[in-house]
Amino acid sequence: MKLDQLTKPWEAFSYGFLDQSAKREMRRRILKAIAIPGYQVPYASREVPIARGWGTGGLQVTLTLLKPSSVVKVIDQGADDSVNASSIRKFLRRVSSARETLDTMEADVIQSRHRIPEEKLREDQILVLQVPNPEPLRPVQPDMSEARIMHGDADYGQLWLTLYEQLVRSGRIMQGSSYPSMVNGRHVMTPSPIPRWDVPKMHMAANLTILSAGREKRIHAVPPYTRVEPLVFDDVPYRIEDHADKTCYRSGVTGFFMNELPQDDGSSSFEVSDSQYGVKHIRRQEGEPVTLGETYYREGRLER
Amino acid sequence: MTQTLLVPTAEDIRANATFDALMWGLARPGLVQTLAFPGMLALAESLLDRECTFFCCDEALKEGIAATGAQAVPIAEAEYVFISLENGLQFSDLSDLLVGNLLYPDASATIFAPAVIGGATGSGTRLRLSGPGVNGSLDIAIGGVDPSFWALRSKAARYPLGWDLYLTDGDRLVGFPRSTEIEVL
Amino acid sequence: MAYVATRGGERAIEQSERLYREDLGRIDKARVDAIAESLPYLLDRVMGEASLYAPELAALALAQSGGDLYEAVLLLRAYRTTQPRITIAEPVRQDELFTVRRISAAFKDIPGGQILGPTLDYSHRLLNVGVLSGEDFVPEAVELANTPAPATQPSLADWQKAQGLIADPPAEHVLLDEIPDVTREPLLFPASRAHKLQSLARADTGGTLALGYATMRGYGNTHPTVNELRLGEAEVRIRHPRGTLFSTGRVRVSQAEIISKAKNLQLGFSATFGWNEVKVIAAASLDLASSQEKPHPASNEEFVLYHTEPVESSGFCIHFKLPHYVTFQSSLDALRKVKADQAANKAGAPAAGAAKPAELEKAIS
Known part of the structure; x- marks a missing residue:
């Protein structure tokens, strides 16, 4: 060698x-x-x-x-x-x-x-x-x-x-x-x-x-x-974050994990955390041909 | 670093494609993966180097694998085992293979062996697989492997201890990680 | 919110990097050379922590990072990742080191003599402010000794072992090719001797000092004394595939042996690239302290080796600048729920899904 x-x-x-x-x-x-x-x-x-x-x-x-x-x-x-x-x-x-x-x-x-x-x-x-x-x-x-x-x-x-x-x-x-x-x-x-x-x-x-x-x-x-x-106890259910009824102020999407945005008046508004999923919704609303995938959650509930 | 994009060498392409098959082979036990670069040596080259030990009973292949820098050792010490499972005599040592320990179950062997891979209805030993990576259950027929091997495997594996297995047939490869439950039909 | 997301974020990122680099200005070969020439001890420190001996690259890393040491070490480590390991050099033995400084605090005089070499140990630390007003500082010429010190010096520990003062620890005979390499294998515990010394060799100087100082000050049972401190240059000899040994050049190294005065005499050891006395003394003290039975938590092997890793510790520290709003949101949700549950329980009207005392009772049984 x-x-x-x-x-x-x-x-x-x-x-x-x-x-x-x-x-x-x-x-x-x-x-x-x-x-x-x-x-x-x-x-x-x-x-x-x-x-x-x-x-x-x-x-x-x-x-x-x-x-x-x-x-x-x-x-x-x-x-x-x-x-x-x-x-x-x-x-x-x-x-x-x-x-x-x-x-x-x-x-x-x-x-x-x-x-x-x-x-x-x-x-x-x-x-x-x-x-x-x-x-x-x-x-x-x-x-x-x-x-x-x-x-x-x-x-x-x-x-x-x-x-x-x-x-x-x-x-x-x-x-x-x-x-x-x-x-x-x-x-x-x-x-x-x-x-x-x-x-x-x-x-x-x-x-x-x-x-x-x-x-x-x-x-x-x-x-x-x-x-x-x-890991959960039989009689105490696993709890996901309470985001099912929150609506994204940008895309209007409801039922997904949200980022909370504190407002000056002490309240909060929300935006969908999966940013591109939100963007796809906005683009679709504007008439672009966008394919939305199937989601794990539907209306805030887990699809099984 | 320059702003130009890096492109792979021939060696990169071979190793990346081969690893893809190896990875999906273990991630989807029993599903046949296609090897873009068939041959045991290509498999070895994508994984082995001077930091590894191996055992191989084929002299020509052994020389090729040794060129990666990996060290040839007795079967009981080998992390990568290239062997034929065609008849009982040749795998009588399999009970000595590294199976890892409870602290480090990954300190275990991976076997590579040739076989005849049939579909769900092909000839050979018909197996029903279940466990991680298998959506429900999956049937596959394996020839060229002594039927008694499967009983030996289930005896050796005390999950998470055990070894992982790859079978190849020309450009076809299937993986059987230790986590897969195999029922001989 | 301004630093995350929203379209246009990428432009802001790009400009922030430009701002940093603009402050440092153009980097040319002259700047790199000037750093290499004027700051050898800084280069040594960076090369030691990077475990890459390459003065020119270390100077470049310092130029590129504007002297931010953790950035410079990371630059070199990341470069090191890309380099193949071609071969393994022959071991360097103490008595073959081209020694420029070698002292012992354990004895007044030692075989081979105390060789002070270059040091500021006995100097007055005064700023030469005249330099700022144009009065150059010109170092006084060194007067040569009548007889030059020999290029190599025997190992003091060998002499002590021959005297029966310290026990020769059972030497692990490891083949050259099989020396564990912490850059290619995970560090697992209990760490092998090789991994421990390698980790200390590339440890953060400041972190090593902080923990080493703790053991010296009293958090631990060792009472350290410098048995031997040595600065020198090591010949890097490798074997040609034909079998001949040849030297590929020299690297600056430091090494320290620390001896314990407690109970029986024991040695702690450390060596690193470059001349960095504080680091090897602290690291050898930690080696000694961590080898004791039941070491103090601050000198426990796992604690020391994990927390003195410069790239990991500095990287993790600055990663807290990254947004954590998802994780934070998740905790916030749980906290709010608890408050709501408590309020509802107090009002006697628990909300649907709220944990009730009975529920808890049941979970307990």
Whole structure:
């Protein structure tokens, strides 16, 4: 063997930014994550050109998946054009030549921070969720090694206990987003800080979901048609946010997750959080030919 | 970085397309995926490098895989196992395969083996799959794999421990992650 | 709301980046060279934390980030990600280091002598304000010693081990190719020796100091003393595929051994790229403290290694600038509901779906 067989001609940057060895590692870890739904697979997590905590985990997965023929959508808190989403989308385009889209229905890969789109994802789509803290047990066990033992033993007693304590103290479970959920009846995972509204969308979903925490170096996944059950007590139902009767002041849409906009007079108005879904409605009202996808919720109620 | 768009090399294209099949293979157990670049070596090249261990009983393939930098080791230590499941003799060691441990169930083996992949009514052992990735249940016929293998698999897998399996047939590939329940019909 | 969403957001983002870069102005090779020449210790710090030894790139990163250290480290780390690992260099041994400074606080004199080398340790920290009014500061010439210090120095720990003062810890024999690499594998606990030392080598100088200082000050049972502090240049030797060893150049390195005076003598160790004495002393103290039985929480291995990672900690810190309104909305909803439930229960007319005391009672049983 010669030196030049060990290396290759100098290039400023690899396709998809990550070099081949980084991508191979990502691929190996993603496969394990799919094979053991909800289990947190440790990975090396390379540095990428955005800061840790800004979606580096999701970005590494997306960079591994993209091809020039891919169509990619990036959302942050529901919006395609928020600061971080647009910066990530620009970067993805530059290093992968993939086409950008804002339309959920057009995308092959959707990288998202803290929301699942309102339009139903299909079997051929991949949702990549950015995860700040992959460990649902962190509030009851900050030591990662101990938490891992608890997952190994499927020992979720302490987690149940804190949910129960919330019930006793406040009359309801106070978990806002990141609602801990049992995957495939074995591993409790965090669905990432999506609102409670979005968690039921994961249950037996048609799409593949990959959740990746770059700073904490863990990947977990929910394959299509997999059970995702929020931890609830038999006699205390799971409660989504009370947004069913709110109407978006821009698009007039009712029955979806809303952003609350405080008004000067002390009241609130609302806009639909899935920004592009709202935009599609507005464009349709203006007479443009727009296809609206089937949604998980209809008139504020979950479609089953 | 320049503002021009980066385009993939031939190696990038091969590895990305191959991984697509591998990923959907595990995400949708039993659904046949098409390999744009058939052959065990292409599968190995998309996943393996010097950070991996493998076992392979085919000498020519073994040499090809070793060129990725992966280290050839005895079957009981191998993360990636390239083997034939055609008859019982060759898979008598399968009970020693890495299945991971409760802390790290991912410290386990992945098997790659040739097979004859039939549809729901093809010849071979007829299997009924259910579990994550399967919408309800799915029937598939697998030839070229010793029928007793399936019993061995269900014995080895104590979920989440276990190993994951890929079968290939020319440009066709199917995956069987450990999470899949397999009923022999 | 102004910084998120609404069409036109992308333009605002672009302009905000321009504003930052406009303040820094044109970056040319001369600026990069000037940084490299005038700020070697800053380059060393950035290269150590980035775990990429490339003075020219480090100077460029500093120029591009206007001296924001966390940004500079991230720039280099992200660049490092794109570089293939071609081979693994031969181990660098203490007694082969081209040593320019090597001192011990544990002994008045040591085999090989105390070599002070370049240091400001004994200087008066006074600003040369004359420079500002045009009176250049010209350093006085160094007077050569009668006999030059030898280029290499023996390891003090070897001498101590030979004296039976410290136990030689059982050496893990690891093949060169099998040394764990924390940049390519996840850091898991208990961490391997290699991962621990590598993590400390690329740890944040400030963070390492804060936690190291805590152990020195009394949060921990070790009573650290500098056994040996060494600055030098290490030859990076790699093996040609034909088998011959050759040097690809030298890198500046620092290393520290900290010895515990408590109970029996034990060593803590740290080494990093560049000359950065504060970091290696603090890191070696942490290595020592975290290796004790039941370390104080501030020097617990997991606590130390996770919280001194410069890219992760700084990135997470600034990520709180990102909008969090969905998460916030979700919590707000739960809080409001509780208030409504409480009010309704008080009024004796609980709303449909509100948690009733009986419901809670039932959940308890």
